[in-house]
Amino acid sequence: MTIMLERGARQGGQGRQRRQGTLPRLLAGGRKLPEHRATYGQIPLRRFAGEDGRRMLVRAITEAGLRGRGGAGFPTGRKMTSVAAGAKRPVVIANGCESEPASRKDKMLMACAPHLVLDGAVLAAHAVGADRVYVCVERGTSIADRLEREIAHRDDPVRWKLVRVPRRYVSSEESALVHLINDGDGRPMAAPPRPFEKGVAGRPTLVDNVETLAHVALIAGYGPGWFREVGTRNDPGSTLVTVGGAVARPNVYEIAPGMRLGEVIEAAGGAVEPIGAVLVGGYFGTWVPMPDGWGLPLSHDRTGPLGTSLGSGGIVALPAQSCGLAETARVVRYLAEESAQQCGPCMFGLPAIATDLAAVAYGRCDPATRQRLTRRMAQVKGRGACRHPDGATRLATSALATFADDVETHMDGWTCTGVSRDPVLPLPDRRHRDRSWK
Amino acid sequence: MTAPNPEGLRLQVDMIKCVGHASCFELLPERVSLDEWGFPIIETDPLPQHLVAHARRAVAACPTLALRVDGKVARVR
Ligand SMILES: Cc1cc2nc3c(=O)[nH]c(=O)nc-3n(C[C@H](O)[C@H](O)[C@H](O)COP(=O)(O)O)c2cc1C
Ligand code: SF4
Ligand code: SF4
Numbered sequence: 001m002t003i004m005l006e007r008g009a010r011q012g013g014q015g016r017q018r019r020q021g022t023l024p025r026l027l028a029g030g031r032k033l034p035e036h037r038a039t040y041g042q043i044p045l046r047r048f049a050g051e052d053g054r055r056m057l058v059r060a061i062t063e064a065g066l067r068g069r070g071g072a073g074f075p076t077g078r079k080m081t082s083v084a085a086g087a088k089r090p091v092v093i094a095n096g097c098e099s100e101p102a103s104r105k106d107k108m109l110m111a112c113a114p115h116l117v118l119d120g121a122v123l124a125a126h127a128v129g130a131d132r133v134y135v136c137v138e139r140g141t142s143i144a145d146r147l148e149r150e151i152a153h154r155d156d157p158v159r160w161k162l163v164r165v166p167r168r169y170v171s172s173e174e175s176a177l178v179h180l181i182n183d184g185d186g187r188p189m190a191a192p193p194r195p196f197e198k199g200v201a202g203r204p205t206l207v208d209n210v211e212t213l214a215h216v217a218l219i220a221g222y223g224p225g226w227f228r229e230v231g232t233r234n235d236p237g238s239t240l241v242t243v244g245g246a247v248a249r250p251n252v253y254e255i256a257p258g259m260r261l262g263e264v265i266e267a268a269g270g271a272v273e274p275i276g277a278v279l280v281g282g283y284f285g286t287w288v289p290m291p292d293g294w295g296l297p298l299s300h301d302r303t304g305p306l307g308t309s310l311g312s313g314g315i316v317a318l319p320a321q322s323c324g325l326a327e328t329a330r331v332v333r334y335l336a337e338e339s340a341q342q343c344g345p346c347m348f349g350l351p352a353i354a355t356d357l358a359a360v361a362y363g364r365c366d367p368a369t370r371q372r373l374t375r376r377m378a379q380v381k382g383r384g385a386c387r388h389p390d391g392a393t394r395l396a397t398s399a400l401a402t403f404a405d406d407v408e409t410h411m412d413g414w415t416c417t418g419v420s421r422d423p424v425l426p427l428p429d430r431r432h433r434d435r436s437w438k
Numbered sequence: 439m440t441a442p443n444p445e446g447l448r449l450q451v452d453m454i455k456c457v458g459h460a461s462c463f464e465l466l467p468e469r470v471s472l473d474e475w476g477f478p479i480i481e482t483d484p485l486p487q488h489l490v491a492h493a494r495r496a497v498a499a500c501p502t503l504a505l506r507v508d509g510k511v512a513r514v515r
């Protein structure tokens with residue numbers, strides 16, 4: 001099933017007819033509560049009333065096979081089950097920070113369908129027995145204020161708290177959100193305990209991406225069978241992707257997992273110039289060579305020789321004329337700067353890797369540099385308190401594989417003209433990057 | 439000699455607490471090596487029985503209480 005519609009193609013005001021396998025699902029409603037209710041109906045809390053209802057809801061999410069849309073693709077029903085099994089009353093965190101520069105699907109979802117996210121958060125809270133929901137969004141934007149205004153129109157059985165999170169790449173990692181809420185420090189913490197065991201105020205804490213929560217609302221309303229009408233067996237439902245780079249219509253799209261990479265590029269209007277590779281999964285993702293990777297089916301399962309997955313859903317088409325090594329060196333430098341500087345391998349390893357990559361990209365490369373780079377990447381992977389170093393090294397590793405021919409050329413002392421082209425991968429403006437962790 | 443301990447105990451490190459430079463490496467080179475920046479690379483599979491006591495000694499000697507021996511797996515990947 002590979003239907004895709006742009007956000008503009010609205011089908012509002014259909015009430016309960018949304019029981020067919022068409023897209024869009026998430027971006028079909030309205031910004032305001034009345035429009036939202038007209039499209040999606042009332043929040044189905046009554047149907048899941050009481051302890052039995054609560055269990056039924058968790059079972060529905062599990063049967064639907066929903067997987068987290070925040071990057072890792074972890075099964076949401078399983079996480080809910082663990083959180084609900086704790087001794088204390090749980091807490092829910094809706095993660096809407098979207099620190100990933102190559103992604104803006106969460107921001108678009110919160111702008112276009114805020115009440116779907118909020119409905120989902122209320123239902124998730126009910127599913128695990130929580131009475132408090134923390135909505136975490138990036139500081140310095142209008143998102144928090146807008147959500148606060150929408151929440152004021154609602155009458156929910158939970159207490160809401162908006163949390164304005166420092167604009168740092170790693171502050172949106174789940175333990176960093178817990179840390180910020182508990183102690184006012186937005187840096188990740190070491191596990192164990194993980195948030196689902198012991199999070200906000202020592203309670204079991206369900207951290208879910210805002211898109212995940214929107215799907216929770218849809219599953220509660222239309223059922224697991226409906227949810228599974230699109231997507232793959234392992235990765236059902238629709239999912240949001242942000243397509244950027246050298247395509248005619250860069251935008252957020254709602255797709256069904258299983259769709260091929262080339263079809264996603266076509267759906268975004270196709271390439272505007274020859275494409276050499278596509279970055280899939282944002283800055284913790286992998287470079288896929290084109291046109292070889294055209295037929296790669298995208299989902300939250302790892303696939304292809306490089307273990308490509310949709311991750312956070314950021315997809316960027318790189319022109320063949322651009323230098324993928326230079327692009328990667330620049331992004332890995334950014335990721336190194338964004339380290340919370342708490343763990344040795346992340347604090348020292350990522351800058352060292354970024355420097356080696358720059359050497360490879362800008363023609364100061366020799367076999368020893370490449371060897372050192374490979375060794376360093378293997379050394380850093382898996383050794384941080386959070387997965388930041390793993391994501392950065394995955395990106396770098398895939399660059400060396402996908403742009404292997406370029407590496408050879410650069411090693412021979414040739415620097416390609418690509419390095420002087422304007423960068424394609426987006427990075428946040430320095431003025432929009434917080435220095436403080438508070 | 440290399441049979442794993444029956445409780446599945448593992449040596450693990452809290453990388454945020456660890457400051458490097460490496461008494462654990464000196465006390466337990468069987469399970470610890472150092473990276474180029476002086477931080478420990480720890481073999482986290484269950485310890486062989488004959489190293490459990492040595493591992494506990496390394497835990498006690500760590501100046502920042504960064505090490506532990508237990509059955510919990512820190513990271514699910
Ligand atoms: C460095 C880092 C940054 C992250 N940033 C985000 C983010 O901006 N938004 C998000 O939803 N998840 C982010 N995550 C993943 C969260 O830790 C967490 O797994 C996720 O919010 C869980 O929600 P899900 O199960 O619905 O995907 C990040 C993870 C890491 C390691
Ligand atoms: S791995 Fe890096 S980003 Fe994660 S906690 Fe450690 S220093 Fe911070
Ligand atoms: S002894 Fe402790 S602080 Fe020192 S390197 Fe080992 S774990 Fe780190």
